[in-house]
Structure formats: C-alpha cells, structure tokens
Amino acid sequence: MIENNYDILGIIEGSTEKEIRDAFRRLALQFHSDRGGENEQFIKIKQAYDDLKIGKKYPETDYEKLTNSKVYSGDSEVDVRRKNQILGQELFKEMKSAEEWASALNRSNSTGSRLFGSKTLGEIELERKATGALSIKGNFMAGSLTYDGSIIMQGSISSPSWTQEYQTNIHLTHGDFKFINPLENKYKIDNGAKIIVDNGNVVVGNVYGRKFRVEDSIRVGVFQIQEHRTHISALNGKIIAENLTNTVLLEADSIIVLNIEDDVILSAREILFYGGKLTFNSVIELKQGGSIRFFENFSIQGLSGDAIIKLENGKKIRLFNLKTKKIKDLANEFVPNKENYNKDDTMVGNGFTITYEMLDNLSLKSTKKQKQGWVSKFGFSKK
Secondary structure, three states: OOOOHHHHHOOOOOOOHHHHHHHHHHHHHHHOHHHOOOHHHHHHHHHHHHHHHOOOOOOOOHHHHOOOOOOOOOOOHHHHHHHHHHHHHHHHHHHHHHHHHHHHHHHHOOOEEEEEEEOOOEEEEEEEOOOOOEEEEOOEOOOEEEEEOOEEEEOOEOOOOOOOOOOOEEEEEEOOEEEOOHHHHOOEEOOOOEEEEOOOOEEOOEEEOEEEEEEOOOOOOOEEEEEEOEEEEEEEEEEEOOEEEOOEEEEEEEEEEOEEEOOEEEEEEEEEEOOOOEEOOOEEEEEEEEEEEEOOOOOOOOEOOOOEEEEOOOOEEEHHHHHOOEHHHEOOOOOOOHHHOOOOOEOOOOOEEEEHHHHHHHHHHHHHHHHHOOOOOOOEOOO
C-alpha cells in the first residue's frame, strides 16, 4: 500500500488544519536534528505537512526523484527513453487526476484549489471559481484535460518532444479559453500542443509549432522531417492570437491574428490580419460565404510569393497576385464606395473586404479576361 501524507504524519484522512499542524509540531520536536532526531525523517515529515497544506495527498513519487531537470538525460539512449517515458506517463496520470478533481467540483458546483504535476516537470495550480471557470496557474507540460466550462490560463502550454504518447490536449466542451496578458507575461503555446474549444472563443498570445530532422533507423545518412503541429480549434467561435510561427493550424468561425510565418494554416469563415507579415508556405483556407481583410499594407518581403488562399471548393489563388490588383479596377457591385480608397490602393491592405464570391469569380475569369481584354463584372479592367 502506498504511504500518503496523512500516514506520514500519523493522522487520518479528513483531519482538520489544526490536527495536521499539531501532528507536524509533535513529530518535528521528535525528529528535528537539533533535538537529536534523524534529518531525513524530519525532511519527509516537513514535506508531508507542506503538501497537506495545499491539499496534496501523496508525497513525491519515484519518477519525480529521477532528475532535477525538466527532461532526464543520461548516458544510455535506452535509459533516457525509459525514464522519460516514466516522466510522461506519471504526468499524464496526474493530469487525469486533475481532470477528475475539476469535474467533481463542477458537478457539485463547488469551489476549490489544488496543485497537480511534479517538482521535476513543474507543478500547476488549478482553482475552480464560483463562476464555474477553471483557473490554471503554471506551465502545462503534458497530458490531457477536458473541462465543461471556461479556462483562464496564467502560464505557457507545451507538449513533450521526448515522448509521443502523452501529448498535451486541452478540450473545453463549453466556455472560453483565455490567457491573461500573454504578451506582457510572455506566455506561449508550442511544440504540438492542442486546444479544442467546442462552443466558445480562444484568446492566446504567440503560437509556435516545431519541425525537426529525424535520422532514418535503417538507411544511414537519410533523414525524415517530423512535425509537431500546434493546433487550436474553435469551430463555433473566434480565435484571437498574436504571432503564429513554424507549423501551426488555427481553425474557427472567425480568426483575428497579427503575423503568420512558415507553414501556418488558417481555416475560417472570417479572417482579419492586423500585422504586415504572411510568409513561407502559409495557407488561408476560406469557407464559403466568408471574407478576408488586411489592415496593413504588406511589403514585398512581408508577403511571400508562395502564400495562397484556398477556397472551400478547392480553388487556389496566389495571394501575391492580389497585392497588385487595385481596388478601383474592381466592379462597382463589389466596391460601391470606391471613393473611400486611393487610386493605388490594392486588395491586400487598407482593411478592404475580400469576399469568397469575389475570389471564386476572379479565379474563374482572370485568364479569359487577360486574353480577350474585356471586363468581367467580377474582374478587373485591362491595363
């Protein structure tokens, strides 16, 4: 039977704060080194008392004692893999306990706070508030957590690169997922973590994925690209994010973002860009009836030639081509207020609304228009 912190202090579960404190003082007098006691036993008793003060029932586990670093690294590759698997497995179990604890409070509409995780990979504090929201303080490193309500996050979210079995997955069935001042606090989401919100909005800061080379186990000198694509989904809501970099997927009804760079996919009905960079194999997947707006004028360096807009019907439009198309040359039915734009203003920039219908018809008519020199009601006048 595993000894818990109550056992260490010699008291029963459910003891009051006073009973816990009195038990600690009694044992401290007995085992403190100043009183001739055993120092190791006193440290154990002190840790049990500190744990119970924050509601932690069990003492530090064996996997937490493996190393003081966040990821174990030893001499043998097999030993490294084995012990890192233990770290991932135990932290995954800890997050399942956190999920069960939060769900129990939800069912009883109760409030409470408790620490989960480990000293090795970092502890996080969960607090179920009177509003039903779940507050998470600390860095979420690995494991799955499903919650029926909003989550307020104060910390970064990552997913372990040293094990594929215990990736980070946070799932909200109802409510919003929000970071508290993510840029000021430098909070981020990275390395293939996944956040899924079924019915609600997402507010985050910078989001990063990861790509790295892995040597083929059979063919010497041959490498494969392995990706950890960070994924955020709010199909029935809105995602607000800052900078997205290196293998990221966002999907929502509406997306508001600053900059994207290097293999980022955005899939939504409405997409608003407030930055000046969209580069390197990035894709905008626009849903039927949707629209895109760019509020900054992109420079040549800020808008990559390989960035594309992909319509829901499969058609693709090279975004750089729209950079050269002037708003004044569009049909009046698409731009009834042309007088609000300068003669050199293009579709990309100035907050101009680029609609799905406009893109669909432009992709159909542009080649024929260029060859025959006539003006389509969906196209541009010939230059």
